[in-house]
Each structure stands twice: as C-alpha cells, then as structure tokens.
Amino acid sequence: MKIDPITLEVIRNRLIAASRDIRRTIERAAYSPILYEVVDFSCGILDSEANLIAETPGLPIFLANLGNAVESTYSTIGKEDLNEGDVIICNDPYNGGGTHCPDLTVLCPAFYDGKIYGWAAFRGHTVDMGGIYPGGWYSNTTEVFQEGFRLPPVKLMVKGKPNEDVFRLIRTNTRVPDAVLGDVRAMIAAVRKASGRIYEIIDTYGLKITLAAINEILDQGERMARAAVQRIPNGRYKAEALLDGDGNDDAPLDDKVWVRMTIEVKDEEMTMDFTGTDPQCRGPMNVPEPSTVSSARYGFKIITTPDLPSNEGFFRPLKVIIPEGSLLKPKFPAACAMWPAPTTTIPDLILKALATAIPDRVRAGHFGDSMANFIYGTDPRTKRYYVCAEGDAGGYGGKPYEDGEHAFFSMDLGDTYNVPVEVAEVRYPWRVERFELRKDSGGPGKYRGGLGVIRDYTIIGHNAGLTVTTDRVKYTPPWGLFGGKPGKPNITVVFRKNGKQEKWRKISNLPLNQDEVVSFQTGGGGGYGSPLERDPKLVLKDVIDGYVSERSARKDYGVVINKSKMSVDRDATKKLRSSLHGEQDK
Secondary structure, X not given: OOOOHHHHHHHHHHHHHHHHHHHHHHHHHOOOHHHHOOOOEEEEEEEOOOOEEEEEOOXXXXXXXXXXXXHHHHHHOOHHHOOOOOEEEEOXXXXXXXXXXXXXXXXXXXXXXXXXXXXXXXXXXXXOOOOOOOOOOOOOOOOHHHOOOOOOOEEEEEOOXXXXXXXXXXXXXXXXXXXXXXXXXXXXXXXXXHHHHHHHHHHHHOHHHHHHHHHHHHHHHHHHHHHHHHOOOOEEEEEEEEEOOOOOOOOOOOOOEEEEEEEEEEOOEEEEEOOOOOEOOOOOOOOOHHHHHHHHHHHHHHHHOOOOOOOHHHHOOEEEEOOOOEOOOOOOOXXXXXXXXXXXXXXXXXXXXXXXXXXXXXXXOOOOOOOEEEEEEEOOOOOXXXXXXXXXXXXXXXXXXXXXXXXXXXXXXXXXXXOOHHHHHHHOOEEEEEEEEOOOOOOOOOEOOOOOEEEEEXXXXXXXXXXXXXXXXXXXXXXXXXXXXXXXXOEEEEEOOOOOEEEEOEEEEEEEOOOOEEEEEOOOOOOEOOHHHOOHHHHHHHHHHOOOOHHHHHHOOOOOEEOOOOEEOHHHHHHHHHHHHHHHHO
C-alpha cells in the first residue's frame, strides 16, 4: 500500500529512537566500562524476517549481521516456540554469535496480536566468558573449545520470568560474574524496552501502515544504494594484504596470512569475491562467515551511502563470495578469538581496490587494527579479581582534500571511545603515565595521515597479566595512496624493572610485574599524494604542533626549517625538493 511521506518519516525515526533506547539503557545500567564508557556494542531493530530496519551508532561490524542471530534463533528454538516476554541470548560464533565468545547477543521479539512483527537486538562485549585466559581474546588458541563458554540461542527470559538455569551457567563460567551478570541484566532491560517501542508504533499507526512503512524504508535504501553503485565505473578491481600471522610472537603458527579480494562493478550491482584468501588458520585468526559479510557490507556502505542510516535494503545490490574453508569462512571448530584482525583490514582493502576508480572518494589506509588489549589481576585495594578490556585509537589515512584524523578507533570499532584516564585510575590498580599523540606516526603525503597515540600504564601494588593482539605491523603497515608514504605501524612495548624493553605484536597471558610499564602505541594513517607536494607552511605548522619532527620535515617532505626563526627556508626547500624529485624519478 502507498504511505504518505510524513507518516513514513515519523515511523522511520520512531524505529531509530527505539534502537537509541537500547543504547541509553546500556550506558546507564551496565556494570563494565567496556560498555558504558567504551561503547563496545551495537543496537538494532529488525523486522520479523530478520532484516535490519533501524540502528543507532555503534560498532559497524556488529550491525550488519544481527539478522544472523535472529535466523539462528528461528532454526535453533523455532519461531513457533517463541512467546511474548521471551528474551534470547547467544554467543556461539558458529550459531547466532557470528564473532567470538566474549560478544553476547541479546534479542527480544516484538509481538502484536500473538505474532512476531519485529525484534530488538543488542550485541556487546563482555569482559570474560571463560576460556584459557581472562578476557576471551587470545593469540594462541587452536580450536573454539578453548576460547570460552558458548551459548547457542537459548531463552534467558521465559514469558517474562528469568531462566535461572542459564543465569547459573553464566555465573559458573566467568571469572567476574558480578560484572558480567550485571551487564546481562542491563542488556535484558534494554531490548525489552525497545521491543515495547515496536509494539507502540504498530498500536499507534496500525499493522498495515507500519508494515508498509518498513517495506518502503527497505526499498528506499535499495534504490539509493543502486544509484550510488552506478556512479562507480564498471570494472574489476583487486587488492590484497599480508597479515602478520595467527599466533603468539614467541611461538608463531603461520607467520603470513593473505587476504585477497576482487571487486566487480556491473551497472548497479557489486560483487566482492574473496577467492584467493588463505585457508583457515590453525591459530585464532579465523572469521566466522557472518562477520566477513558484515565487514564487506561496512566497506560497501562507506563507498556508496556513508551519510545515511543503515538498513537491509542498502545491501541488496551487494553480493559477497567467500571460499568455504578459508580463514574468512572457517569450518567448525576453528579458533576465532582474533577475528577482528582480518575484518578490520577488509574495509581498508575495499577503498584500496577502488582507489583508481573513485580517487576522490577514498582515503589511504588507516592504522588497521582494533589494538585490543586486556589487563587482569587481583586488585590489592579490594582483593577482587578484575578484567579490563580496551581498544586503542590510531590514525586514519589522508584524503583527496585534507589530512587524516588523529586518534580514531579502527573501522570495525566505529563510534567507540577510550576509557578516560580518571575512570581507569579509579577502577583499576594502575597509574596512567601518559596519553599523547605519537609524533611522526602519520604517513607523509600531500595530505598527511592522522597520528596514532601512546598510552602508558604502570601496574601498582600487584602482578597482572596482559593479552594483546595487534596486526598490520610486519608486512602491511598503513599504506599510502598516489605517492603517499605508509604510516608507522602499531606496537606494544613492555618496560621491565630490570631496564629491558620487550616489543610485542601478539601475546597471550604475558606476566606484568608490579611497577612495570606497558605502553600501547598505535600506528598512523597512510599519506595521500606525494609529500613533496605538501604546502611547506603546513609542514612547518605540523612541526610546531609536534606532529612531525624536523628530521621528517626535511627527509620526507623536503622542507628546510630555519630553527632560529621557526620559518620555512624557501630557497633551501626549493633546492632540496628538486633533488628529492630527481631521486624519485630515477
């Protein structure tokens, strides 16, 4: 049926508001900083057929596959066995979870006249769901059984009443039950509230008008996405990245891991084909299929309709091909704790592949990793066990018209935040020694890459453990485009009490002793265009601001600075750039 545009927009925005209700509830009621500070979660509203129809900003990598959790609920529990007041939970990477064990998905069906017409959905990170070490994110597992307590879709609430059996199972299988169950209760409250909003929309506008509005929302998304694809020249475009390996630095399994993709654009449709990607890893770098699809959809959204809210209609023109048994579509029980490492690179590869086709709409590579780190131990002040999970922000690549952004979280993590210094020092037995931008980390270019950060913690009054998984360090640093140079890669440095320094990319359960310092150092974005074409005044400003060293100004940008006057020596700069241009031409 036809629906007037004003009613359509009111319903569209009420659905978006329902998803925002999920976020507000989590931020106010969750126990763990990873949720209420970092915002490591996504919220969405889906129709009865598991199509995303509304969302609120969060992790893009979660949003585009929430429908998989609903589909798994139907196939595991059965649509006919769902009742009003039920709330579903799952985290099994191979059955409804789609990521790894620490990520919980909580769903609440919206009933009207005894039939399901929608779903309120949440997926977010919990600080511990069991596994061989605290945190649930490892670099040395070889099968999913080692990675934590797995739940297929099960009823957490049954007709409005808690399923105490499931609550007991969760409590028994986490090292920090109070925090995890507190977060779970916040998730339940959030999706129940949003489910009620769906009911209210139907009750206000009627079933026929609401369903017509949902159909039009999806159809509009499809039309806009198809129009955007048509603006990309037809052709086949390729890109690849060599990742650093799927195991601990001190015990490497497979040292090199290739991700390859071919994009075919044909009129108003696009195919992303990952044929040529390496077989599934023995270590935990494997990506469950829903997350690969979600990452491809995220990159597709960036190059088509980045400024519009997502729904399933936007992805109808996209086809994703993933080889069976590859690291992007592994077979059970492949380990997958480090699934974010490959998926963070996929959107970057999409931009790289299409750079020659749409150079005005892409940017150089970003720092390329979630930089996930976990510190855990027993707080000497409270004698209680704690687990802190964080990511770190880094630099984004230069663009065709401006420099890249400093200190943004990775593409997979989207609209997340750091744990503020004040919160970290109050909640955990650490001291924050510094939190600053990392000089010279941005790739030189006509438009410079954004800078990464350095964040140092001193462990106070106890011995702790550290797990960190960082990629894009050895083989594929943040790349530049069109003559731009790569950004500095990520690294984690541990300063020992004996004066030694240890550099780590991937390590699980590394001991940290009292008074030792762990330094998380994120990479910068790649440069866009030749750095010899950058305005010397901008290079001087970068030196004054502390973004670029005088050495880099001369070596990479060919800019000579008069230190006494802090000004550009124009004659010396012209001569040096001429010399550097000559070296490039050889």
